[in-house]
Amino acid sequence: MSDESYSTVFERLAPAMQRWIWRQGWEQLRPTQEAAAPLILAGDSDVLISAATAAGKTEAAFLPALSNAVSALARGESPLLLYVAPLKALINDQRFRLEGMLEGVDLMLTPWHGDVGETARKRFRAQPGGVLLITPESLEAFFVHQGNRLLTFFGGVQHVIVDELHAFPGSERGRQLQSLLDRLELVVGRRIPRIGLSATMGNLELAAEYLRPHDGSSVAIIKADEGEQALRVQLRGYEHTPARLSEKEAIAIEATGSEVAIEDVTDGDTLAVRDDLFRVLRGSNHLVFANARHTVELFADLLRRKCQSEKVPQEFFPHHGSLSKQLRQDTEARLKEGLKPTTAICTSTLEMGIDIGSVESIAQIGAPYQVSALRQRLGRSGRRGEPAVLRIYINEDAITPQTPLLDRLRGELFQATAMVELLLQGWCEAPRAGRLHLSTCLQQVLSLICQYGGVTARDLWRALAERGPFGRTLTKPMLVELLRVMGEHDLIIQADDGLLLHGERGEQIVNHYDFYVTFPTSEEFTLYYKGRPMGMLPIDGPLAVGQLLIFAGRRWRVDEIDPTAKAIMLSPSSGGTPPLFSGAGGQVDGKVREAMRTLYLSGIAPRYLSRGAKLLFEQGVASFRTHELGSIPVILDGEQLLCLPWAADRVIDTLALALLRQGIGATREQFALAIQSRDVDRVRDALVAFINAPPASAEVLAELVPTQVQEKYDPYLPPELLNADYAARALDLPGALRIAEELLPAFKAVIPQAQGKPENV
DNA sequence: GACCTGCTGCGGCGTG
Numbered sequence: 001m002s003d004e005s006y007s008t009v010f011e012r013l014a015p016a017m018q019r020w021i022w023r024q025g026w027e028q029l030r031p032t033q034e035a036a037a038p039l040i041l042a043g044d045s046d047v048l049i050s051a052a053t054a055a056g057k058t059e060a061a062f063l064p065a066l067s068n069a070v071s072a073l074a075r076g077e078s079p080l081l082l083y084v085a086p087l088k089a090l091i092n093d094q095r096f097r098l099e100g101m102l103e104g105v106d107l108m109l110t111p112w113h114g115d116v117g118e119t120a121r122k123r124f125r126a127q128p129g130g131v132l133l134i135t136p137e138s139l140e141a142f143f144v145h146q147g148n149r150l151l152t153f154f155g156g157v158q159h160v161i162v163d164e165l166h167a168f169p170g171s172e173r174g175r176q177l178q179s180l181l182d183r184l185e186l187v188v189g190r191r192i193p194r195i196g197l198s199a200t201m202g203n204l205e206l207a208a209e210y211l212r213p214h215d216g217s218s219v220a221i222i223k224a225d226e227g228e229q230a231l232r233v234q235l236r237g238y239e240h241t242p243a244r245l246s247e248k249e250a251i252a253i254e255a256t257g258s259e260v261a262i263e264d265v266t267d268g269d270t271l272a273v274r275d276d277l278f279r280v281l282r283g284s285n286h287l288v289f290a291n292a293r294h295t296v297e298l299f300a301d302l303l304r305r306k307c308q309s310e311k312v313p314q315e316f317f318p319h320h321g322s323l324s325k326q327l328r329q330d331t332e333a334r335l336k337e338g339l340k341p342t343t344a345i346c347t348s349t350l351e352m353g354i355d356i357g358s359v360e361s362i363a364q365i366g367a368p369y370q371v372s373a374l375r376q377r378l379g380r381s382g383r384r385g386e387p388a389v390l391r392i393y394i395n396e397d398a399i400t401p402q403t404p405l406l407d408r409l410r411g412e413l414f415q416a417t418a419m420v421e422l423l424l425q426g427w428c429e430a431p432r433a434g435r436l437h438l439s440t441c442l443q444q445v446l447s448l449i450c451q452y453g454g455v456t457a458r459d460l461w462r463a464l465a466e467r468g469p470f471g472r473t474l475t476k477p478m479l480v481e482l483l484r485v486m487g488e489h490d491l492i493i494q495a496d497d498g499l500l501l502h503g504e505r506g507e508q509i510v511n512h513y514d515f516y517v518t519f520p521t522s523e524e525f526t527l528y529y530k531g532r533p534m535g536m537l538p539i540d541g542p543l544a545v546g547q548l549l550i551f552a553g554r555r556w557r558v559d560e561i562d563p564t565a566k567a568i569m570l571s572p573s574s575g576g577t578p579p580l581f582s583g584a585g586g587q588v589d590g591k592v593r594e595a596m597r598t599l600y601l602s603g604i605a606p607r608y609l610s611r612g613a614k615l616l617f618e619q620g621v622a623s624f625r626t627h628e629l630g631s632i633p634v635i636l637d638g639e640q641l642l643c644l645p646w647a648a649d650r651v652i653d654t655l656a657l658a659l660l661r662q663g664i665g666a667t668r669e670q671f672a673l674a675i676q677s678r679d680v681d682r683v684r685d686a687l688v689a690f691i692n693a694p695p696a697s698a699e700v701l702a703e704l705v706p707t708q709v710q711e712k713y714d715p716y717l718p719p720e721l722l723n724a725d726y727a728a729r730a731l732d733l734p735g736a737l738r739i740a741e742e743l744l745p746a747f748k749a750v751i752p753q754a755q756g757k758p759e760n761v
Numbered sequence: 762g763a764c765c766t767g768c769t770g771c772g773g774c775g776t777g
Contacts, residue, residue, distance in 0.1 A: 291763060351764090
């Protein structure tokens with residue numbers, strides 16, 4: 001950037017913003033800020049700014065947007081800058097950053113989310129304008145409760161800033177936000193320039209289409225030059241070794257009244273991971289990511305006990321979404337202050353947004369599901385100029401003559417390695433497009449009725465589809481069917497003049513505060529110790545008084561369960577197992593599977609693999625070669641045919657359903673398609689039939705899935721719509737057809753037999 | 762073989 005253009009942009013900012021820049025001691029603006037400012041100042045286009053964390057995205061958006069607000073003030077207007085973020089904590093952080101920028105500027109700053117008190121709300125309602133920092137849910141509440149005053153509150157809006165944009169596409173919340181932003185434009189009667197702030201994403205064109213549905217190509221995309229941050233990776237591999245005591249021995253010892261130490265019943269390889277974490281992480285700040293909350297609890301407990309037995313200060317703390325706000329904030333504050341060495345063992349809670357400062361290294365237990373998540377996690381590591389450090393820990397089963405072929409392939413190690421390779425290549429997943437989002441559509445219908453006090457079907461079509469974000473996938477017959485079934489459930493009624501109003505049930509739903517949230521929430525019990533809340537535990541399985549569990553990195557006994565208050569009283573205990581939290585599986589991208597195949601074919605272990613990991617890698621390659629999976633990706637494995645399509649989970653699921661439809665049992669097992677048949681000819685004929693006469697749509701296959709209800713308002717959808725929604729969400733028919741063709745030659749070849757597994761005669 | 766996110770308006774009562 002030349003001096004001339006620097007000064008040009010700088011001089012166009014409001015004097016108050018210039019003073020703020022001086023106070024920061026900035027000698028120049030960053031290229032992203034230079035590029036964004038003229039576009040935002042002009043106020044006639046949407047802008048998507050994509051950069052790694054801490055790259056000055058917030059300033060790139062706010063310095064010019066606030067400058068526009070200052071100009072409007074000077075013209076005697078009352079401008080509004082609307083900022084939407086996915087996390088309350090992010091709004092609280094941004095509030096303090098913006099306070100400095102607003103010094104000497106007559107703009108009110110209003111954070112607005114569920115924890116914000118009535119006083120601040122009253123102040124904004126009395127004098128709308130300034131900067132409003134809000135969540136999608138609280139914005140929804142405005143439409144529900146202030147439908148006839150929206151113009152008063154939002155009439156002056158000049159820009160909408162969407163922070164952490166990458167968190168939105170593909171989800172219910174994402175669609176809800178798109179709908180609300182469009183409804184806002186409908187209310188003010190003009191296009192409001194949108195500014196999206198995003199981490200690196202796999203496909204910025206799709207992100208732009210998210211930001212401005214129907215017109216993504218008009219969005220100006222500004223991508224920061226990430227620079228060359230060095231990355232140091234190590235991937236450590238462990239083969240399973242048994243615990244010191246078997247389960248039987250442990251039970252026998254407990255029966256005599258003696259206590260069994262947790263270390264004696266924990267697998268040897270798990271303890272080895274603990275020991276390595278303890279050895280390398282002690283003394284500074286780190287994040288250890290685990291894929292599941294119970295893994296977080298297990299390692300937090302093992303490391304805490306290790307600190308105790310070694311008589312050193314405690315510095316390992318758990319952090320996940322079911323822990324109480326207090327416990328989480330204590331850990332966050334300890335990390336941020338940086339006074340005492342601190343390692344948080346966490347789930348994706350510490351992946352995004354909240355300011356915890358940077359940490360020295362990142363550890364990851366188990367293969368991640370998405371490269372984009374790995375990249376986000378890595379973004380937390382590496383102070384300026386220092387390399388980011390990543391350690392991945394992979395545990396695989398020990399190999400015995402009984403070990404199934406799939407486990408011999410060391411899939412988790414190869415998945416983790418493939419993801420690191422893709423990370424190094426700069427690739428990451430693109431958001432999923434093409435979903436119907438009928439659950440969210442139903443919610444928006446109810447919300448629109450609140451806003452306008454009644455709407456016609458024609459109004460709904462115009463608002464949601466013609467100009468709104470549902471237009472790409474929602475058809476008129478679908479909307480008509482949705483409205484019909486909403487009437488059946490008494491969610492809506494039609495007045496004599498054709499106006500749609502809330503039915504009795506619809507009234508109940510919109511009047512409950514849960515209505516603004518568009519994703520489903522499970523019933524959770526609060527855990528108490530000495531009257532102090534420790535966190536929330538989702539209860540799906542049986543839980544009994546006297547049961548032992550690990551929570552918040554400690555061991556507990558359940559003393560009392562109060563179902564009405566949804567409360568569980570605990571007391572400390574020495575035994576316990578981590579609670580199991582339920583959940584559906586992740587979805588791995590096809591590109592990751594392809595990268596795995598490349599690794600198997602090359603047989604060359606990358607240098608960042610530890611000796612143990614290299615050993616597992618070589619075992620995987622050996623099994624792959626022994627069974628000639630490179631040339632024929634199908635093998636007879638006991639009573640089943642095991643097939644390796646090297647495709648996305650969604651594609652394998654679709655293939656399994658295609659076979660199921662023809663009477664052949666098939667399921668996805670890890671990255672394989674397990675076909676419950678030894679009859680190669682029959683499977684080949686089924687594949688040929690699938691290719692030559694494919695089902696008319698993925699919906700035909702989706703009908704075979706009994707568990708389609710997943711989203712909040714799914715229970716209200718009629719079978720056909722639910723089925724269509726599920727098919728668009730979970731299946732990929734074109735992908736499955738492509739892979740079926742690729743697989744077909746293998747089923748024409750002589751299929752080898754897996755070794756090492758006893759044959760049923 | 763999963764994780765995360767979020768929540769109004771109003772009445773009643775106590776306190777400074």
